[in-house]
Amino acid sequence: MxxxxxxxxxxxxxxxxxxxxxxxxxxxxxxxxxxxxxxxxxxxxxxxxxxxxxxxxxxxxxxxxxxxxxxxxxxxxxxxxxxxxxxxxxxxxxxxxxxxxxxxxxxxxxxxxxxxxxxxxxxxxxxxxxxxxxxxxxxxxxxxxxxxxxxxxxxxxxxxxxxxxxxxxxxxxxxxxxxxxxxxxxxxxxxxxxxxxxxxxxxGAKPGGVLEHPGNLSDPAKKSLVKSWNDMHRGLENQHRIAVLEEGLTYKQVGIPxxxxxxxxxxxxxxxxxxxxxxxxxxxxxxxxxxxxxxxxxxxxxxxxxxxxxxxxxxxxxxxxxxxxxxxxxxxxxxxxxxxxLRGDTKSRYDAYHMALNDGWMSGNEVRKLENLEEKPELNEHLINGNFTLVKAVLNAIENIKKGGEGLE
Known part of the structure; x- marks a missing residue:
């Protein structure tokens, strides 16, 4: 520091x-x-x-x-x-x-x-x-x-x-x-x-419950009963064990599941x-x-x-x-x-690259760089699709045709 x-x-x-x-x-x-x-x-x-x-x-x-x-x-x-x-x-x-x-x-x-x-x-x-x-x-x-x-x-x-x-x-x-x-x-x-x-x-994945006895139990007997019950049935390892209830003892589940x-x-x-x-x-x-x-x-x-x-x-x-x-x-x-x-799936990326290359605002090396590929000297130039034509040129050609002239060159 x-x-x-x-x-x-x-x-x-x-x-x-x-x-x-x-x-x-x-x-x-x-x-x-x-x-x-x-x-x-x-x-x-x-x-x-x-x-x-x-x-x-x-x-x-x-x-x-x-x-x-x-x-x-x-x-x-x-x-x-x-x-x-x-x-x-x-x-x-x-x-x-x-x-x-x-x-x-x-x-x-x-x-x-x-x-x-x-x-x-x-x-x-x-x-x-x-x-x-x-x-x-x-x-x-x-x-x-x-x-x-x-x-x-x-x-x-x-x-x-x-x-x-x-x-x-x-x-x-x-x-x-x-x-x-x-x-x-x-x-x-x-x-x-x-x-x-x-x-x-x-x-034991069980809500709380009560043990009912028909008679009266002393405090030491109650504590001993609760302890023996918990030792026998509490915990995941003691689930589904069979309980033997003696002397009229019954178990009632309470609480909300x-x-x-x-x-x-x-x-x-x-x-x-x-x-x-x-x-x-x-x-x-x-x-x-x-x-x-x-x-x-x-x-x-x-x-x-x-x-x-x-x-x-x-x-x-x-x-x-x-x-x-x-x-x-x-x-x-x-x-x-x-x-x-931000990369999408392969097809989506390649479609986007294809449009960028055709429109001339990305070069081949710029695309390769995004894909972590080695650049090639011959791919530095920007290309554009030769079929694109200005709307103004098309309208002028239509006017020329109407006047008996030639259309697009």
Whole structure:
């Protein structure tokens, strides 16, 4: 970690500011489950959504592009290229770094990284900061935004130019709202249903019941009877065992069967609710109930357009804003390559390429590049279908024919 003692020390973990206390949130839901950003990850639907979005973003190629003679090309010689594409610091790859920050963003609504500036004026490393203990605050003296962070119980203040901050949905534009905090009740209900199912099966998949005895039993006898009954019949391994009831003892099942309580439907609905929160198509988190062969491909494209694109734009704009000077922004831009995610089936792609080649706005090498094929020198030229004719020329030819002249040449 590059963070040094040069930063002014402020509050400690035992005495944080009120803004930090408000930011942390937390609490028990109506369902009785305590839901935080960490515990929410133990719920399979949340884990699946966070994992699929963060892995997708982190695995996309991230390039730095520059302008040369009016054309866009990869700026491989720029110091930022390797930092973004390969290794943001000496301890992690670009994928690990981006996935870590995106997980923070999806759980807490914000992600932060410290920018280590080199002597040449370019960033030379990016170090993740814990989003659980980092937050923006306006300095009372300078009125500028600074960032408070707590490391090993000690508080530090970092100037804004040293922090890469990507906020999610926000009400004030400088601090994102936690999706888990906002949707705590929804996630809590799903976690409660999951726990109910686990307890249901741990009790032998039977609702509660009562043992009736015609006589009066002493307290020690009652405790002994309950213990022996549970030891004999509780748990999946004891299902379907034969119970021998003596001395007029009878067993009566009580409670509502889970089918009547729509237990399974509740669990399915909560999975859909979490998918709705993160705008993830259900089939991408293994919910194939409503998926069909014809709609999965379009849902995949919608995932790129409506789920991933807003996150990618947030990243691209934050990287451009925080890591480049005003002059560099005129000539350089960081962009994710999403072409691979937008590919349709083979026939659809080839039909689209055929139209692009016939219309002359793509060359053969541009098509081969999209298919990750080696370029051929003879395929650099743009072609156009020779049968196309201007409408104006056709109308003029008709007029010439009417006047006894020739038609189209």
């Amino acid at each position: 590059f963070l040094s003692g040069l930063f002014e020390k402020r509050e400690s973990i035992s005495n944080p500011s009120q803004e930090f206390v408000d930011f942390m949130g937390g609490g028990v839901t109506t369902s009785g489950k305590s839901v935080s950003e960490e515990t929410a990850l133990t719920y399979s639907a949340v884990f699946a959504c966070v994992n699929v979005i963060s892995e997708t973003l982190a695995s996309l190629p991230l390039f730095l592009y520059g302008k040369k003679k009016g054309a866009k090309e990869k700026a491989r010689d720029h110091p930022l290229y390797e930092l973004l594409h390969d290794m943001p610091n000496e301890e992690m790859t670009s994928m690990t770094f981006r996935q870590t920050l995106q997980v923070h963003l999806l759980l807490r609504g914000n992600c932060y990284a410290e920018i280590e500036w080199g002597p040449n004026g370019f960033p030379r490393a990016l170090w993740p900061l814990n989003a659980a203990s980092t937050w923006p605050e306006r300095d009372k003296k300078t009125k500028k935004i600074v960032y408070k962070t707590i490391i090993d119980g000690q508080g530090y203040t970092l100037p804004a130019e040293r922090v890469l901050h990507i906020p999610g949905l926000s009400l004030n534009g400088r601090h994102g709202l936690s999706p888990i905090g906002l949707m705590r009740e929804t996630i809590g209900l799903g976690m409660a249903a999951e726990e109910y199912g686990a307890r249901f099966f741990s009790n 889970p089918e009547d309580a729509q237990f399974l439907e509740t669990r399915k609905f909560q999975v859909s609710e979490v998918a709705r929160i993160y705008r993830v198509p259900p089939h991408m988190i293994a919910d194939l109930e409503k998926a069909t062969f014809s709609n999965i491909e379009h849902q995949g494209i919608e995932f790129v357009s409506h789920t991933m694109r807003p996150w990618l734009v947030r990243w691209e704009q934050a990287l451009r804003w925080k890591l480049m000077t005003s002059n560099e922004r005129k000539n350089y831009n960081a962009e994710f390559n999403v072409e691979g995610l």
